[in-house]
Amino acid sequence: MSQTPISRFPIRPPGELPADLAERYAEVADRSGFLPNIFAALAWRPDEARAFFAMHDALMEKETPGLSKADRELIVVATSAGNDCLYCVVAHGAVARIRARDPYIADQVAVDWRKAPLSPRMHAVLTVATRLAADPAGVTAEDLTGLAGHGLTEDDVWDVGMITSFFALSNRLAHFAALAPNPEFFLMGRLPRGTEGAAGRP
Amino acid sequence: MSQTPISRFPIRPPGELPADLAERYAEVADRSGFLPNIFAALAWRPDEARAFFAMHDALMEKETPGLSKADRELIVVATSAGNDCLYCVVAHGAVARIRARDPYIADQVAVDWRKAPLSPRMHAVLTVATRLAADPAGVTAEDLTGLAGHGLTEDDVWDVGMITSFFALSNRLAHFAALAPNPEFFLMGRLPRGTEGAAGRP
C-alpha cells in the first residue's frame, strides 16, 4: 500500500486550506481518527470540495423508516462495486459494516448483491439503483412506483436515485484521480465491537 | 411536448423557494428568457440544488486556453449522448451551438463525435471523457498524460474528469426524474445570429 499515492493530482497541505474547510477537515479527522483520502484529494479545489461534501451530507446523513443510513451505504457499495471503484467499495463498505452491525454484508453486497441476505425492500432498492448506475436510460416509471410499494416515501425514492447519481460522480472522480483508500478502512467493522476504533466517515 | 411533465417528482412553486435560491432562479430566468427545467426539478430539494449549481458553475463557467466554455459544453454533449440523456443533450447542445457559434456541431458530437470536425486536442479530450463516462475503470494514467501532451494544464485535465463525473450524476438524475427539456432549447443556436433570443443556461 505504501507505494500507492493518494491521488494523481496535487494534495494541498491542510495549512493552506480556506478556514471553513480547514475547520471541517479537522473535525472529520478528529471524529474518524484519520482524514479519509477523498478530503485530501479534493482540497486543491475548494469550491468543488464544498459542493461535494454538501451533496454527500444532504443524502447520506439521513435516517428514514424507508431508507436507513446503513441502507444508503449499501446503495453506495453495490453501485460502486459495479464500477470497480476501490475507494468507494472499501471506504463505504467499512461504514456499511459498522452501520449495519454486520461484518459480512459489505463483501456480500459488493461481490454479488443479488444473492446477499437482504430484505425484499433492499433487494428492490438495489435492483433499481444498480440499473440506474449501469443503464440509466433503462429505469422506468414502474421501477419507481415499485419502490413505493416497498414502503419508500417519495423522498426516499428520490434519495435512491440521487445517492446512485452522486456516486456515479464519485466513482468516476476516484478512478480519474486513482484515489487510494486509507489503510484504516480495510479492517473497520470486521471485528467484534469494542476491539477497534471509531467508525469515521468516508 | 405538452403532454410531457417536467419531472416525475414534485415541482415546488417559485414563491416557496428559500430566499437565496429564489434570487438565483429569478436571475437565471431573466438572463435566459426562461427557467431551465433542471432548476424547477431541483427546487424541492434546496440543499441539493445549492450543491448542484455550485458544482456546475465551478466547472462550466471557466474559460482557459486548454478548455474553452464551448469545449466544456461539448464534453457534456458527448458523454450525455452516450447515456441517452435527452435533457442534457438538448439543453447543453443548445449552449454548445451558441458558445461554439456553430449550428451543426452539437448534433455531430451527440450522434458520432468520433467523426465530428474537431481539433486533435478536442478529439483526445472526448476520447478520455467518453471512456470515463462509459468505462470508468478503463481510464489510465497514460490517458491523463496524453491530454497534457495536447496542451491541457493539470487544472484542465482535472476539469475534463470532473465535468464528465458531474454529468454522470446529472444524466442519471435526469433519467430518474424523467426530466424534460424546455422547448426553447431545441431551436437555440440553429439560426443565423440575431434572429433568436439570448442563450440561456442549461
Added chain:
Amino acid sequence: MSQTPISRFPIRPPGELPADLAERYAEVADRSGFLPNIFAALAWRPDEARAFFAMHDALMEKETPGLSKADRELIVVATSAGNDCLYCVVAHGAVARIRARDPYIADQVAVDWRKAPLSPRMHAVLTVATRLAADPAGVTAEDLTGLAGHGLTEDDVWDVGMITSFFALSNRLAHFAALAPNPEFFLMGRLPRGTEGAAGRP
C-alpha cells in the same frame, strides 16, 4: 461543416450518370431543393444505387393505417440513433419532423425513444425495431404477434422488420463511407410551417 467531405469514396459528377439515374437525381434535387448526399455517394455504383433507392421507395413511400410515413421515419431515427449514424439521424430526423408536423419528436426519439411521447402502438413498434437492430437473434415470434395486437397488418409487421433491416445496411454504409449529411437537413422542420423550404427526401 465545410471541411467535411461528402464521402470517403469517389463522387461521380452528375453529368457522368447513366440516363435513368440522371433523371431520377434531377427530380429529387428539384423536389427537395438540394441533392441529399446519399445520392451523390452512391452515384459511382449505379447498380447498387438503383437497388438501394428501389428498396427505399418500396418501404418508405407507403402510408397505411398501421404504419404512417411519419411512423416509418421514426423507425429509421430510432434504429439509426442506436448505431450512432449521423447521416440517417439528421436526414431522416428532418423528414420525420416534417411528416409528423412536430419539431421535437425526432430529437426525442433519437436520444431516448423509450420516454418519448409516443402512442402505445409506436412504442411497441420501436421496441421490436430497436431489438432487431441491436440484437437480431433476440426477436421472437411473440414480438411479431405483439405488433399485430396493436393493429398492424401482416404487411405492416414485415415493413417494421424490413425498414429496420434496410437501415442496418444504410447505417453501416454511411459509417463506412463517412457520409456527411447536407447542412440543409439540420434545420428542416424545426421552424413554424411556411418559414422554410420544401421537405426533400433523405
Added chain:
Amino acid sequence: MSQTPISRFPIRPPGELPADLAERYAEVADRSGFLPNIFAALAWRPDEARAFFAMHDALMEKETPGLSKADRELIVVATSAGNDCLYCVVAHGAVARIRARDPYIADQVAVDWRKAPLSPRMHAVLTVATRLAADPAGVTAEDLTGLAGHGLTEDDVWDVGMITSFFALSNRLAHFAALAPNPEFFLMGRLPRGTEGAAGRP
C-alpha cells in the same frame, strides 16, 4: 427439420410470381437443383425481391484479384455468424466451401475466424468487416487504408463495406422471418468433389 416452416410470412406459390421473377427463380432452381428459401420468402414482395437480388448480384458475382468470390462468401459467413444467423451461415457457408474448395473453412470462419487459417489479407478484411457489422461507428479511415495496404483496390474496399452492410440487412430479415435454410445446404461442399450435386446459390 421438417417441422420448421420456411418463413413466418406468407410463401407465394411460384405460379403467382410476376413474369420476370418467375423466370429468374426458375433459372436459379435449375442451376442449383433446388430453390434457396430466401427466394421463396421474398416472393410475396416482388419489388423488394428485385432490389434484394440485384444488390446481391452486384456485390457477390464479382471476382477481383483483391477479393475473390470465395473471399466475399467468407465475409458473409464471418459477419452472419456474429449475428447468429442460421440461414446465412449455412447457405453461404455451403457456397464458401465450394468456392474455396475447402471442406473446413466455413466452420472455421463461422465459429472463430480469428484463428482460422487465412491469409493476412483476408484476416485484415474480416477484422474490418466484423467491426463494421458489430460496431459500425468504430470503423475508422485507418481501417480502410489498411485494407488498401493489403492490395485491395478502392472498389474492393467499398465491396467489403457494402457486402457487410447488405448482410446486416439479410441477417436481420432472416431472423425476423425465422428463415430456415434448405436441408441441401448443410452437406454441400463437405464431400470430395464429384460425389455431390451442383453448388447452387444462396
Added chain:
Amino acid sequence: MSQTPISRFPIRPPGELPADLAERYAEVADRSGFLPNIFAALAWRPDEARAFFAMHDALMEKETPGLSKADRELIVVATSAGNDCLYCVVAHGAVARIRARDPYIADQVAVDWRKAPLSPRMHAVLTVATRLAADPAGVTAEDLTGLAGHGLTEDDVWDVGMITSFFALSNRLAHFAALAPNPEFFLMGRLPRGTEGAAGRP
C-alpha cells in the same frame, strides 16, 4: 487444415505417456478410429488429463429420462458456440449429430439455438445453460426450479450446471491452446447411417 497445429503447447508422444493414460488413449483411438486432439493436447499434463477426463465421463456418459446423452452434447454445443470455441462446437457437434440421429441439429443449436426445433424441456435447459455460461451471476433459484418443472430431477439440474461449468473450462483451455479439431469431426453424423465410420468421442 494441414497448416494448423494441434496445440500451442507441447504434444507428448503416446509412447511417453504413463501406463494408465496410454491404455486409456489407446482404447479411445480404437473405439473412435482416431485420437481426438484434446487427448493429445493434455498428454503433457498427466494429472490434469486424468482429472479432466474423469470429470468429463462423470457428466457426459450418463443417460437419464430428464437429460439424455444427446441432450448433454447439445448443452456443450450451445454454450461452446456462445464462446466461439471451434474445437468444442465441431467435436461435440459431431457427437450430438450421432447421438440425436439428426444431421442438422448441431448447426441449428450452434448458430441459433433459440429458434432450433427443440422440445420445451430442452429449450428451458439451454436457456439456463447459456445464461450460466455467459452471465453466471444472473442465474436465479427460479431458473433451477423451472427446470424441475420440465421433469428434470435434482441430479439432472446439477448436471445442467456442472456440464456448462466444465465446458466453460474446456472452451477456455481450447482457446488458450488454440486447440484444433480433428478433420474427421467435420463430416461425422452428416451422412445417412452406414456410410461413415464410428462416432468416436470428443
Added chain:
Amino acid sequence: MSQTPISRFPIRPPGELPADLAERYAEVADRSGFLPNIFAALAWRPDEARAFFAMHDALMEKETPGLSKADRELIVVATSAGNDCLYCVVAHGAVARIRARDPYIADQVAVDWRKAPLSPRMHAVLTVATRLAADPAGVTAEDLTGLAGHGLTEDDVWDVGMITSFFALSNRLAHFAALAPNPEFFLMGRLPRGTEGAAGRP
C-alpha cells in the same frame, strides 16, 4: 449469514462419504480449522469431487519462480471478481492475503486489479487471465508469448490458462449452487500475524 444455506443442492453428511474422500475431508478440516464449504457442496457427487480437487491441487499447490502460490491465488481473485463470484473472491482472497502476507492486496485485486500495486509481470498475467475469463476468443498467440517475455516458462504460461479455465468452472458451479463462503474466510489474513488461526484452504 446464518440464514444463508451452504448450497442449493443436498449436503451429504461426512459420515456417508466414501473412505478416500472422508479421509481427505478430515485432513483439510484439521489443517484449516474448518471445512471449506466447497468440500461440503461437492460431497454428494464423489466422482466430481475427486476430479475437482485433483485438478485444483495440480494447479494451485505449485510454487515456481514465474508463478508463486500467491500469484496463483491472485489469478483466482481477479478472474472470480470479474464473475461476481462471492465464494471464490472471499475464500481465495483469504488465502491470497496469507500467501502474499499483505492484508490489502486481495481487495485491491478483486475490485480494480488494473490499479493494484502489482509487478509488471503480475499485471501482464492478470491482463491475459481476465481476458481469457471474460472473452476467451480474444486471447492471441501474442498474449502468450508476452507472458514468456516476463519470465514465465511454458509450464507457467499453461498454468495461467488452466487456472483461469478451472475457476471459470468453479465460479459457475458456485453461482449455480449459490455456494456460501464460510464466515471464517472473511477475516483471515487481515490481522497482524499471530493473532489469528491457520490459513486453511479454499
